[in-house]
Amino acid sequence: MTIEDVEVDRPLAHEVVVRTVATGVCHSDVHHVEWADNIDIPRILGHEPAGIVESVGELVTYVKPGDHVIACLSAFCGTCEFCLRGKPNLCDKTRTARRPDEPPRVSRQGERINTLANVGSFAEQMLLHENGIVKVRNDMPFEQAALLGCGVITGMGAALRTAAVKPNSTVAVFGAGGVGLSAIQGARIAGARQVIAVDVSETKLQKARELGATDTVDASQEDPIEGVRRVSWDDGGVDYSFEAIGVPSVIEQAFEVLRPGGVCTVIGIARDEERVTLNPRLLLGERKLQGSSMGSNRFRVDLPHYIDLYLQGRLLLDEMISCRYRLDQVNEAFDAVLNRSVARGVIVFD
Numbered sequence: 001m002t003i004e005d006v007e008v009d010r011p012l013a014h015e016v017v018v019r020t021v022a023t024g025v026c027h028s029d030v031h032h033v034e035w036a037d038n039i040d041i042p043r044i045l046g047h048e049p050a051g052i053v054e055s056v057g058e059l060v061t062y063v064k065p066g067d068h069v070i071a072c073l074s075a076f077c078g079t080c081e082f083c084l085r086g087k088p089n090l091c092d093k094t095r096t097a098r099r100p101d102e103p104p105r106v107s108r109q110g111e112r113i114n115t116l117a118n119v120g121s122f123a124e125q126m127l128l129h130e131n132g133i134v135k136v137r138n139d140m141p142f143e144q145a146a147l148l149g150c151g152v153i154t155g156m157g158a159a160l161r162t163a164a165v166k167p168n169s170t171v172a173v174f175g176a177g178g179v180g181l182s183a184i185q186g187a188r189i190a191g192a193r194q195v196i197a198v199d200v201s202e203t204k205l206q207k208a209r210e211l212g213a214t215d216t217v218d219a220s221q222e223d224p225i226e227g228v229r230r231v232s233w234d235d236g237g238v239d240y241s242f243e244a245i246g247v248p249s250v251i252e253q254a255f256e257v258l259r260p261g262g263v264c265t266v267i268g269i270a271r272d273e274e275r276v277t278l279n280p281r282l283l284l285g286e287r288k289l290q291g292s293s294m295g296s297n298r299f300r301v302d303l304p305h306y307i308d309l310y311l312q313g314r315l316l317l318d319e320m321i322s323c324r325y326r327l328d329q330v331n332e333a334f335d336a337v338l339n340r341s342v343a344r345g346v347i348v349f350d
Contacts, residue, residue: 001033001045001122001331001334003327003328003330004108006044006106006107006108006113006123007106007107007108008105008106008125008127009104009105009106009107009127010055011055011056011057011060011127012057012098013057013058013059013060014057014059014060014129014130014131015056015057015105015127015128015130016053016055016056016060016063016069016127016128016129016130016133017054017055017056017127017128018049018051018052018053018054018069018071018125018126018128019051019052019053019054019124019125020049020051020121020123020124020125020349021049021050021051021052021142021348021349022049022050022051022142022143022145022146022346022347022348022349023046023048023050023121023122023146023346023347024048024049024146024147024149024150024151024178024344024345024346024347025046025048025325025333025334025336025337025344025346025347026047026048026150026151026178027177027179027337028047028150028269029045029047029116029122029334029337030337030338031269032116033334039114040114041114042108042113043113043114043115043116043120044106044113044114044115044120044121044122044123045120045122046116046119046120046121046122046123046347047071047073047116047117047119047120047121047149047150048121048146048147048149048150048151049070049071049119049121049126049146049149050068050069050070050071050136050142050143050145050146050148050149051068051069051071051126051142052066052067052068052069053065053066053067053068053069054125056130057130060130062130062133062135063130063133063135067135068135068136068137068138068140068142068145069133069134069135069136070133070134070145070146070148070149070299070303071119071121071126071128071132071133072132072133072149072150072153072294072297072299072303073116073117073118073119073132073149073150073294074088074089074091074153074294074297074299075091075093075096075118075128075129075131075132076088076089076091076093076096077091077093077094077095077096077131078131079095080092080095086298087296088297088298089294089296089297089298089299090293093118096118096129096131096132097118097129105118105127106123106127118132119132122327122330122347124327124349134299134303134304136303136304137304137307139311140307140310140311143324143346143348144310144317144318144321145307146346147178147317147320147321147344147346148303148306148307148317149299149303150294151178151179151182151344152178152182152306152315152317152320153182153294153295154179154182154267154292154294154295154297155178155179155180155181155182155184155185155186155242155244155267155295156182156183156185156186156189156295156302156306156315157186157292157296157297157302158179158183158186158242158265158267158292158296159171159183159185159186159187159190159240159242160186160189160295161295161296161297161302162290162295162296163240163242163263163265163290163292164190165186165187165190165191165192165239165240166190166191166239167190167191167192167193168191168192168193169190169191169192169193169238169239169240170192170193170194170195170196170232170233170237170238170239170240170259171184171187171192171195171239171240171242172198172228172232172238172240172241172242172254172257173187173196173197173198173208173213173241173242173244174198174199174224174241174242174243174244174245174250174254175198175199175243175244175245175250175268176197176198176199176201176204176205176207176208176213176244176343177204177244177245177340177343177344178320178343178344179244179267179268180199180208180242180244180267181204181207181208181211181320182320183242183244183267184197184208184212184213185211185212185315185316187212187240188211188212189314189315193214193233194214194215194232194233194234194238195212195213195215196213196214196215196216196217196232196238197209197213197216198216198217198219198224198227198228198253199216199218199219200218200220200340201220202218203340204340204343205218207319207320207343210316210319211319211320212316217230217231224253224257225253225257228257229257232257234259235259237257237258237262238257238258238259238262239258239259239261239263240263240264240265241254241255241257241258241262241263242264242265242266242267243264243265243266243268244268245268246268247268247270248270248274248275248276248277250268251264251266251268251270251276252276252277252278254266255278255282255287255289256279256282258282258285258287259285260285260286260287261285261286261287262288263287263288263290264287264289265291266289266290266291266292267295319343320343320344321343321344321345321346322336322342322343322344322345323336323342323346324345324346324347325345325346325347325348326347326348327347329347330347333345
């Protein structure tokens with residue numbers, strides 16, 4: 001990736017210009033580099049930001065210049081079937097993007113510049129639809145707020161909303177990156193009595209223990225299925241499992257460790273051509289496999305709640321930030337994600 005100057009258009013009726021203050025570096029951004037043959041480029045990556053409103057379109061009433069906001073890639077139109085059924089995270093977002101006959105939001109010498117998920121937070125400014133942001137209290141620090149817009153809401157939401165983890169239950173989380181750590185915290189906050197973290201990195205497993213895992217399994221040292229069964233407090237299995245990596249074999253492992261009646265929730269992103277193979281006999285025990293899209297979120301409701309949890313000391317965000325970078329260190333930040341050496345890196349703007 002290179003750092004270049006671009007032009008940001010003026011906001012149309014329902015749009016908002018936001019000055020980026022901080023943005024997380026998510027593994028989904030890395031996927032877009034690894035899978036670059038499947039996306040339109042040039043493109044500004046980044047989709048996990050917090051910032052300050054600079055200007056608004058003429059019909060915007062939700063925010064004003066000076067407001068602190070978090071941008072979320074789950075922008076909602078408010079009028080489609082999914083939005084009206086209370087599933088705004090499944091909105092196709094076409095109504096919140098500019099039409100082909102409208103000028104591009106971002107350009108360079110007249111050439112359209114695409115932005116990841118209509119956000120593009122690896123930039124000093126973002127031009128967003130007002131339904132893609134949530135206003136937050138001014139005493140919430142930007143670096144921690146940035147994590148909420150994707151990684152935290154995806155992992156926490158998978159535990160609290162999609163799976164609806166019950167108190168006194170047992171949980172296993174496969175993958176202790178930013179999303180997995182958030183799922184671990186969601187399970188803890190939900191009242192799970194045992195939370196097992198599974199990863200191949202001892203550094204990440206240590207972080208998982210810090211954030212609420214009661215037990216850990218090092219998948220580089222033992223079979224993860226046997227490891228979870230070994231440490232499980234409930235007859236060698238768990239009530240809920242979460243896959244936060246996007247690897248078919250790991251999805252299969254997460255399903256295998258369920259007790260009868262258990263639920264496995266897939267959060268990770270796999271390639272389109274990949275497939276999962278399951279033992280159908282396990283389904284006879286009423287085990288379930290389900291997916292989670294952005295934590296089944298209603299982000300304008302969820303994120304203010306998560307901020308309250310953070311300020312109460314119940315949601316640990318400071319501990320999730322492993323490194324801080326300048327924008328010109330973005331490639332270094334990506335290398336850290338690929339090397340599995342960070343829980344979450346954050347790019348901080350001057």
